[in-house]
Amino acid sequence: MAFRCPQCNTCNSLQIELAIDLPPDRTSEELSLQVVSCGACGFRSLAVCDVGRGDCPESESWKHIGYWVRPDAVESVSMAIRSCPEPRNPRCPSVAHTSLGKKDLRGEWSGLLEMERGHTFAMRLFIGQS
Ligand SMILES: [Zn+2]
């Protein structure tokens, strides 16, 4: 799966480098935090893929959003993901899962502080002609 890079605008150059599946929160069914990087310009950022909880399977809402964050924040998240023995297991008890998957008092995933400050971009898939 490759996406369009928001920095150099090259289609199909933004790849998911690392991903960790987090425990679903009150509003989502699946939650995945990703480190994405561009092979063309070296851009790196974070992305979140959030599959919403719907009343029926047809109403599932997909949200895939990229976040511009500082390089050191990207690096600390990628180090955390690499330290986890089972990034695909949302119930994994590792430090990475505990710290990245924190929920707020309402039971919603609180995300990362860096992501609240950052600008977002749409993760766009380009299939076929680009
Ligand atoms: Zn790029």
Ligand SMILES: [Zn+2]
């Ligand atoms: Zn883990």
